Amino acid sequence: MRALRALLITAVILGGLFAIADRLAVGFAESEVAAKVRSSQGLSTEPEVSINGFPFLTQMVGSELEDVEVRLGGVQATAGGHEVEVTEVAAELTGVRLNGLTSAVADRATGSARISYADLGKSAPEGATVSYAGPERAAKGQVKVVGPATELLQGAGIDIPGFAEAMLEGRTLTTYSTVSITNGDTVRLRAAELPELPVPGLDRKLREAVDYDLEIDGLPSTIKLDKVTTDETGLGFSGVGTNVSLAG
Structure with a gap:
């Protein structure tokens, strides 16, 4: 024993x-x-x-x-x-x-990685805020983009005639952008639909103001992102x- x-x-x-x-x-x-x-x-x-x-x-x-x-830490997205x-x-x-x-x-x-709406808004076009678009649109990979009409257009360097500026004064525009991944490291936001503006031609110019790309720098070079999802807190990526x- x-x-x-x-x-x-x-x-x-x-x-x-x-x-x-x-x-x-x-x-x-x-x-x-x-x-x-x-x-x-x-x-x-x-x-x-x-x-x-x-x-x-x-x-x-x-x-x-x-x-x-x-x-990983120290990963940035630039736009x-x-x-x-x-x-x-x-x-x-x-x-x-x-x-x-x-x-x-x-x-x-x-x-995998994430970008919050707060951070996404920091890279958005001048005057724009980016937020959750609701469950139905989120299921389509869309986010909500809102901003004053004149500020959005002028921020993109688009000239607004004097009479048109008066017509747009105080008007807030809302668009819904579809989020996608390209080249394995770039987040692309493209307006799925644009509101009609009371000035001919400016609605087409609006796309120049709200569409933009975010290039992610610092990810492992051998991992290519190929999927993005949207939810109440922001964007999620995977690859x-x-x-x-x-x-x-």
Whole structure:
């Protein structure tokens, strides 16, 4: 009995030491992966990396990590010289095949990010505010764009004749823009419909005032965004990359 008790105590101690060693090893590996991701993906800041699954050491022995989560900061979107923050930027790497500690390749990387309406409004055309368009239009990927008619047109550099300016005085325009992704890193807002203006030709000019693009800078170069959704809080984006190299 005494021998069995000693054996159990030894097993518990060894198990504890193994767990400690495993956590120390995973902490070191997370730091190494973060440096590799920053270097290989051309990121401005080092990401936060979490290697999931236990034990980690057996994954290292097998030279493959099941699941790695990467969270990024310092990602910006730019439109017309205005920069806004892109938040909740994350990537999940699965099937990460290791080549020692020098390089790795992920079978698949899924990326996601968000832009709030408040930040989206900071990049909007002069005089415009962007907000939730309601569930029916959100299901179509649309947002609501509102602004004073004269301010929107003049902000876009459109000349308004004196008589027309008087007719538009105090008039607020509402449009609904469809949001899409192009080139894997650019958010495009295009008016789905435009209100009629009492001045011939100005309604067509209005499109120049409300349509705009947001170019996202700082995402991993191998992840291309291909989907955007709208909800009560803002825009959500996602995309997928395959055979993502993490060479240093």
